[in-house]
Amino acid sequence: MAPPPGATPSLGPSATLADAGEFRLISELVALFDQGEHVLVGPGDDAAVLRIRGGHVVVSTDLVVEGRHFRRDWASAEDVGHRAAAQNLSDINAMGGRAHSLTVGLAAPADLPVAWALDFARGFAAECALVGASVVGGDLTRASEVVIAVTVLGSCTQAPVLRSGAAPGEVLAITGRQGWAAGGLAVLGRGFRSPRALVEAYRRPEPPYDAGRVAAEAGATSLIDISDGLLADAAHVAADSGVTLDVRTAALDVPEPLLAVGAALNSDPVHLILGGGDDHALLATFPDAGRVPPGWAVVGEVRAAEPDQVGVVTVDGRPYDGPTGWTHF
Amino acid sequence: MAPPPGATPSLGPSATLADAGEFRLISELVALFDQGEHVLVGPGDDAAVLRIRGGHVVVSTDLVVEGRHFRRDWASAEDVGHRAAAQNLSDINAMGGRAHSLTVGLAAPADLPVAWALDFARGFAAECALVGASVVGGDLTRASEVVIAVTVLGSCTQAPVLRSGAAPGEVLAITGRQGWAAGGLAVLGRGFRSPRALVEAYRRPEPPYDAGRVAAEAGATSLIDISDGLLADAAHVAADSGVTLDVRTAALDVPEPLLAVGAALNSDPVHLILGGGDDHALLATFPDAGRVPPGWAVVGEVRAAEPDQVGVVTVDGRPYDGPTGWTHF
Structure with a gap:
């Protein structure tokens, strides 16, 4: 009709x-x-x-x-x-x-x-x-x-938290899924569709909305969206704050889907956490561990930097030589 | 070195x-x-x-x-x-x-x-x-x-002026260069580079910044950027206000460069003013001519609309059958 x-x-x-x-x-x-x-x-x-x-x-x-x-x-x-x-x-x-x-x-x-x-x-x-x-x-x-x-x-509702406020002696913490989107992208790039949870995480990130405001109210001294990768974005905080940051891999939680993809790709899944972006997890510094709100995990610390070391991010106290950034996966 | x-x-x-x-x-x-x-x-x-x-x-x-x-x-x-x-x-x-x-x-x-x-x-x-x-x-x-x-x-600093406030009996006014960019585009499209003033007007419009705020303070009842053409944008005001608008061509100032391009292209330059956009002139309605600020020219009036005529814009009291919109030039 x-x-x-x-x-x-x-x-x-x-x-x-x-x-x-x-x-x-x-x-x-x-x-x-x-x-x-x-x-x-x-x-x-x-x-x-x-x-x-x-x-x-x-x-x-x-x-x-x-x-x-x-x-x-x-x-x-x-x-x-x-x-x-x-x-x-x-x-x-x-x-x-x-x-x-x-x-x-x-x-x-x-x-x-x-x-x-x-x-x-x-x-x-x-x-x-x-x-x-x-x-x-x-x-x-x-x-x-x-x-x-x-x-x-x-x-x-309070002063915005910038990248520049981290100070030596403070703790480094993250919240949100981290490495999942990079894992999803890695398997998609090889023609696979699983682990499903990682592919879904790549397609639809689940940023920890509200965690930023909670961190600000808890006294976070710096705050950044981990969209380019944990180490890459940590370097922005380190550079803008005039410090170095150290990440402790033993403190990183490696969830089951990342273990699975690591085994399938014959690669250390910690690399996905350190180098992966696109999950839109948050990285923050707090004056001490007691100020870190629920849902955040302490993963390292802020250290004073020699002048030529400002902006450096170390892993377990050493320079990191693994892959960084999603383009490497 | x-x-x-x-x-x-x-x-x-x-x-x-x-x-x-x-x-x-x-x-x-x-x-x-x-x-x-x-x-x-x-x-x-x-x-x-x-x-x-x-x-x-x-x-x-x-x-x-x-x-x-x-x-x-x-x-x-x-x-x-x-x-x-x-x-x-x-x-x-x-x-x-x-x-x-x-x-x-x-x-x-x-x-x-x-x-x-x-x-x-x-x-x-x-x-x-x-x-x-x-x-x-x-x-x-x-x-x-x-x-x-x-x-x-x-x-x-005062209430924003929308497209929906024009009422029958009010006057229609414009400010800013109008038709110049369309004239410039018309000559560029034919491979010419003059009249220079029109080509320059197409390349760098000179919107009448501040005229909007002045109009708002003077009591403008509606206000719109003429970016799609005088008649096309007037129709948005007419539709959103539930009225018809009439433009009087005798009230339109036709500056020398538009006369020149009209002669060169064998076209009535008033068409450039009525149909041309991209100058970012402003069109407004005011309660009466006495409220129209300096720099604005009264070019028509607001009329009550029969239900099936809401949104109609007439030219000298009649439907307009000339070219509209810059794509026609």
Whole structure:
């Protein structure tokens, strides 16, 4: 039956962005984003309008590019949405803040299925809902590959925790799954789909939302999102704080899926924990072990640095010569 | 002579992103961005930290894609930087606000010259400086084409002016150059480089910054950035306000460069004014002509709409059948 005059014909399951047109797709996307009470004007005007209490506003932005940060055959559109939101929400977590608002830009080829864009938005919205944040604006345009641009805004109820506050004698602690996403990526790269838990962890990280705020309230002196790898991000803290950090491998918990992948790949799973990123675990320093909140594990300590050793991170007191960073896996 | 050990070798004029590496280029880019007093932490941590007074925060985001929104042979990198910033700053202007902070993401091919990225950033920073706004964060990544993602934050000292407040009997007014960018694009598309003033207007729009705030303080009832074309954007105001709008062509000032391009292209230059976008002029409604601030020109009126006429924009009382939107030129 033909649609009634004036009605918008429904799009088939294989409809593309070119079939739908920009304005129609935008209205379908916007309908997926619930707005929080702080959003006075959501998507649709020249700008969104937020009611923000005075204080510290924290802002971060990230680009996600197909082929570089994700592959459509390795992760569903919904997974990519979850991950794009998670990596931005995690940046606010890593300041000790609470995310409240995001914008998302999607540049995509004309032949991208509408279903992909809608599933992406569903995943994105679902991840934001985990922390009560709203998608308040966006943009949609054509490009030759999928590029996703996210900006996140958050608030801090206490002073944001920077990378620069670690001092000698303090303890180093982490919270959240670490090494899981790197393990998942390693098995995907070899054509496997298991251990399932690791593949899922790569597709949809589960950042320890709220742990940043808890750490800030507990007196964390520095705080960072481990997205580039534990040692790589620890080096940022060490450099910005003017110290060295030492990680004790005996303190690292190696969960069963990492033991399994280590055995399968004939590689020490501790390397996945030290070098892996993308789980969006948090690394922090605290004045002493007594100040470390529940859910955090002490994994090392902060040491005074000779001038030429500022920024160095050692493992068990020695320079680390294993693989670092996810690109090595 | 070889550089001393540990020194960073300088990059030649033809160096590419691949030669420079991501971290080095980021530090060169960040150095171009001055930070305002409200920026407690600029680029370099997990997120920037801003000190914001309580009240309304306005947020907008835009994507700019090479080949779709600009061509490297039609505009310099500095021009593209100016324009990418301007179109975002204008969205805050169109709410009656003041922009204070921006983030900018750059996705680019590995063979993009470093000089292009730096010139882009210089243009971007210079445009932001016009309104005293700071570039507080960003991201840099590889992609197969240049995609620029900008998010802008601003504040309003009074209630933001939306698209939905126009009422029958009010006057319609515009401020800023209008039709110039469309004229410039029209001549570039035909292989010409003059009239120079129009080509320059296309490359670097000059939005009437501050006019939005002035309009808001003068009691504007609706306000919009004319980026998609005067009639196209007027239709958004008409639809959101539940009215019709009528534009009087006799009230439109047709400046000399538009007369020249109209004669050269054998086209009525009024079409460029009615259909052209990208100048980032502003369109507003005011309760009466006496409330229209200096610098604004009354160009029409707001009329009550029959239910099936909501959102309609007429020209001299009649439906408009000329070209609309820049794509038609």
